Amino acid sequence: MRRVKFAGREFDLTLFLGMVSIMIVVITMTYIIADYQNRIRLQEVRVVYEEKIEFVTSQAKKFVDNMSMALTYLDTARDDLKNAKINLEKANFWFERKDYEKTKNLTFDAKFYFNRSNYVFKKALHYMLLSTNSSTEEYSVILELYINYTHSAINLTYYGNLMSWHLENASIYYQDGENAKASHEMDIFNELSPYYNQFDQEMENYMREIKFYYGIRE
Structure with missing residues (x-):
């Protein structure tokens, strides 16, 4: 063993160097392990972050896709409803003037448009409800307005169709x-009329709220 004197004391140089080497190795390994653990944590954070980003992106796409379908169906249904209401109004006009043949023809068209509009409104509602699964809080208000509007439209078309049936039957019986x-x-036609008017008014009210939400002033 090689010994050296330091501050009046003898030290085993070989043992000292060995201990220093061990300390260096321990420190190095500690650093490597800590660095490895940090890298693992960073990797985990990155994976979680990327998964969240992917989830949010996926949800946003679903929301946009479903609402696009819903609004497309909604526009189509509104056009059919417009035609249905016009035909029913004309049918009632000619019924009051006892032109029952024109009444029959117009109620036939009214029933067609009310039925088709009812079906398409239900398709729109289906996609709106799907949108609620991927919607964020900021869209909850407008989404609820659209859903309520569509519910009222479905009810309106239901009663409009029934009224058209009974008006047609009345014209046939009078003939x-x-x-x-x-x-x-x-x-029966007159009993159904208040319900028809109620849901027609509800639709107007909800549409007014929708326009107000988008900043549209009439």
Whole structure:
């Protein structure tokens, strides 16, 4: 063993160097392990972050896709509803003037448009409800307005179709001289009318709120 004197004391140089080497190795390994652990943590953070980004992006795409489909169906349904309402109004106009043939033709068209509009509004509602699964809080208000609007539209088309049926039946009975049956059909028609008007008003109210949300002033 090689010994050296330092500050009046003898030291085993070989043992000292060995201990220093071990300390260096320990420090180096500690650093390597710590660095490795940090890299693992960073990798985990990166993976989690990327997964969140991917999830948010996916949800946003689903929301946009579903709402695009919903609004496309909604526009189509609104056009059909417009035609249905016009035909029903015209049918009622000619019924009051006892032109029952024109009434029949117009109620036939009204039923067609009310039925088709009802179906398409339900398709729009389906995609709106799907949108709620991928929507964020900031879109919850406008989405709820669209859903409420569409519910009212579905109810309106339902009652509009029934009214068209009974008005048509009344015109047929009057043509055949069966006044009592015609009068009964008109009683039902008049009973349905308040419900029709209620949902028509609801649609107007919800559309006003939707426009207000987008800053559209009438």
